[in-house]
Amino acid sequence: MRMRPLTRADRAQLAMILEVSAYPKPGNVDRCHDYETTRLEHFLASAILARPALEAAERSEGGPGALIHQAVECTSGHRGGNTHFGAFILLIPLLMGGDIPGATRVVGSTTVDDAVEFYRAFGKTEVRVIQGHELDVHDPSSIMEIRSRGMTLYDLMLFSAPRDMVAREWINGFEMTRRGADLIHAAGSGQQAVVEAFLGLLSLEPDTFVIKKHGPDVASKTMEKAREVREGLRDLQAFDQECIDKKINPGSIADIIIAALYIALGEGWEWD
Amino acid sequence: MRMRPLTRADRAQLAMILEVSAYPKPGNVDRCHDYETTRLEHFLASAILARPALEAAERSEGGPGALIHQAVECTSGHRGGNTHFGAFILLIPLLMGGDIPGATRVVGSTTVDDAVEFYRAFGKTEVRVIQGHELDVHDPSSIMEIRSRGMTLYDLMLFSAPRDMVAREWINGFEMTRRGADLIHAAGSGQQAVVEAFLGLLSLEPDTFVIKKHGPDVASKTMEKAREVREGLRDLQAFDQECIDKKINPGSIADIIIAALYIALGEGWEWD
Numbered sequence: 088m089r090m091r092p093l094t095r096a097d098r099a100q101l102a103m104i105l106e107v108s109a110y111p112k113p114g115n116v117d118r119c120h121d122y123e124t125t126r127l128e129h130f131l132a133s134a135i136l137a138r139p140a141l142e143a144a145e146r147s148e149g150g151p152g153a154l155i156h157q158a159v160e161c162t163s164g165h166r167g168g169n170t171h172f173g174a175f176i177l178l179i180p181l182l183m184g185g186d187i188p189g190a191t192r193v194v195g196s197t198t199v200d201d202a203v204e205f206y207r208a209f210g211k212t213e214v215r216v217i218q219g220h221e222l223d224v225h226d227p228s229s230i231m232e233i234r235s236r237g238m239t240l241y242d243l244m245l246f247s248a249p250r251d252m253v254a255r256e257w258i259n260g261f262e263m264t265r266r267g268a269d270l271i272h273a274a275g276s277g278q279q280a281v282v283e284a285f286l287g288l289l290s291l292e293p294d295t296f297v298i299k300k301h302g303p304d305v306a307s308k309t310m311e312k313a314r315e316v317r318e319g320l321r322d323l324q325a326f327d328q329e330c331i332d333k334k335i336n337p338g339s340i341a342d343i344i345i346a347a348l349y350i351a352l353g354e355g356w357e358w359d
Numbered sequence: 360m361r362m363r364p365l366t367r368a369d370r371a372q373l374a375m376i377l378e379v380s381a382y383p384k385p386g387n388v389d390r391c392h393d394y395e396t397t398r399l400e401h402f403l404a405s406a407i408l409a410r411p412a413l414e415a416a417e418r419s420e421g422g423p424g425a426l427i428h429q430a431v432e433c434t435s436g437h438r439g440g441n442t443h444f445g446a447f448i449l450l451i452p453l454l455m456g457g458d459i460p461g462a463t464r465v466v467g468s469t470t471v472d473d474a475v476e477f478y479r480a481f482g483k484t485e486v487r488v489i490q491g492h493e494l495d496v497h498d499p500s501s502i503m504e505i506r507s508r509g510m511t512l513y514d515l516m517l518f519s520a521p522r523d524m525v526a527r528e529w530i531n532g533f534e535m536t537r538r539g540a541d542l543i544h545a546a547g548s549g550q551q552a553v554v555e556a557f558l559g560l561l562s563l564e565p566d567t568f569v570i571k572k573h574g575p576d577v578a579s580k581t582m583e584k585a586r587e588v589r590e591g592l593r594d595l596q597a598f599d600q601e602c603i604d605k606k607i608n609p610g611s612i613a614d615i616i617i618a619a620l621y622i623a624l625g626e627g628w629e630w631d
Contacts, residue, residue: 093436097408104403118390118399127390128550129631131376131403136369138410164365166631278400359401359438 093352095182096141102178102348103134103171105358106341109281111323113289113313114330115341122336129167136162137171144182151193152201152240154179156208169212173253173296173342177264180257181349187261194241194257201240202233252295252339256346263288267347268354276357285344286323289313294337301335309335365624367454368413374450374620375406375443377630378613381553383595385561385585386602387613394608401439408434409443416454423465424473424512426451428480441484445525445568445614449536452529453621459533466513466529473512474505524567524611528618535560539619540626548629557616558595561585566609573607581607 093101107130110118116127140158143149149157158175184190206229233243247254256264270287274280290313293306309330315321330336352358365373379402382390388399412430415421421429430447456462478501505515519526528536542559546552562585565578581602587593602608624630 097410100407101404104407105400108400108403126550126631128377128380131380132373132631135372135376135407278398359398359404 094142095145095185095349095353096138098349098352099141099178099182099345100134100138101352101358102345103137103174104131105278105281105348106345107131107134109278109285111327112282112285112341113316113323113327114309114334114336115338116336120327120331122334125167125170129165130170132165133162133167133170136164137175140175141178141182144179147183150201150204151179151183151197152204152208154183156204156211159208159211163211171342171345172208172212173339174345176253177256177261177342177346178349181261181264181346186353187265187350191260194244197240199234199237199239202238202243203230205240205243206230206233250295250298252292253342256343261346263292263343264346264350266291267344268350268356271347271351271356272354277359280356281344281348282323284347285340286313286317288340288343288347289337290317294339296338297335301333305333305335309337366414367417367457367621367625368410370621370624371413371450371454371617372406372410373624373630374617375409375446376403377550377553377620378617379403379406381550381557383599384554384557384613385588385595385599386581386606386608387610388608392599392603394606397439397442401437402442404437405434405439405442408436409447412447413450413454416451419455422473422476423451423455423469424476424480426455428476428483431480431483435483443614443617444480444484445611446617448525449528449533449614449618450621453533453536453618458625459537459622463532466516469512471506471509471511474510474515475502477512477515478502478505522567522570524564525614528615533618535564535615536618536622538563539616540622540628543619543623543628544626549631552628553616553620554595556619557612558585558589560612560615560619561609562589566611568610569607573605577605577607581609 107116107127108118116122116125116130118127121127137158138161140154140161143157144154155175158179159172162171180190180193184193241257244254244257248258252263256262267284267288270284271280274283290310293303293310297306297309312321312326316323316326379388379399380390388394388397388402390399393399409430410433412426412433415429416426427447430451431444434443452462452465453459456465513529516526516529520530524535528534539556539560542556543552546555562582565575565582569578569581584593584598588595588598
């Protein structure tokens, strides 16, 4: 009995809860691991509270910048800090466009207003930035600078792409999202597929969130260890515990896995 | 930053995810325990997929019977069997009426059509019934009998109340729901409060779902053991494991805890 067809917003919410509850995902909050200030229930509540913004995106009510801003505001009602900001950067255009080709059209036609709205959203999160490398989100003159330079939200993502793999998805046609969805399909149904796809992406490229937090060496070593887990040379549970202990949480890969789950669900992948 | 006020539907969904992720809840699916065919993600997905029915209930679009039926249909898109049927029986009138006095008015003015709709919903779940004690939900003549007897949904609940503590809530003014909310408030904020309230209700009355599945002796012993845990005479984790091993899952208490969380959230209880 599968009576109700999934809407795009349903798929986005299911993607968020399936990602966070999958276990073991090295270093990240999952069914069996919390961080002190960000816990499983913060991610679950964030998935629920995002609903109005996800529905608005499904109906393309507003530009991507304003919709990302709305999603951040919807989900700010908890004390767990940033939970899904990176995921929203990917999900909002995917919801607006439906699929990857549609989302690519959406991100290609963003405006300066989208960039300004995005910066307003950014300023309300606790997202890690590299000092000196980016326009300072806490500096009101940054918004004036965006306007005077005529930068669109796509331009901002282009600017961030070398240092941020989520921004890079906007530029390269959601390449890692597509790979993630393919890994999910290849791994079969259920939660184990989420773990396998997570390890697959983690072993492909260094997580840029880990680079920002711990530097490129730690990120590269984490990638190599993920590869060893996939090759059967390293124990997954031990790797997970090591990452948790060192607070190495590959948050950008998690964001991309959420986008990949959204795509896979739309392509008929069976989650249970 | 708590920018978006919670709607009633938000509170109902938050209640569902907070209940199922709280750990350790003796015998039930929780963050650390699945049953073979019903897993954490089935409960989480059910909370998300229920949204349209919860919103319709918040707007009182239809009678309680039709809205419970809608909630069951919304959440039938997974293979985990019955997840939230008992919770919907409580949440739907609470969403329609807002609070316990409002819900008491809603349940007091149900109709024969509500009863018929409820039976249609019942027939689509895999809910445990006591043979011979109840109108058979798989027998189409039961619906004719409801009509010929002129039974309202309230009458059906009155009929079931001696053997079903969820139905009893409709009759006694949501007494256990109120107690559960008081226990949650008394236990402070966060997930630990959910566990304490669960143990509190479990030690008060035998769970009628456990009675239907394992008989009254097992249900009474489970109640006594919960009391011993509260008094520090028994280890919670060991009690949880014992229940899991014997498949003693107090599902009716879980349904009432969801209703209690909905009430507590509306009264300002802080979940995180």
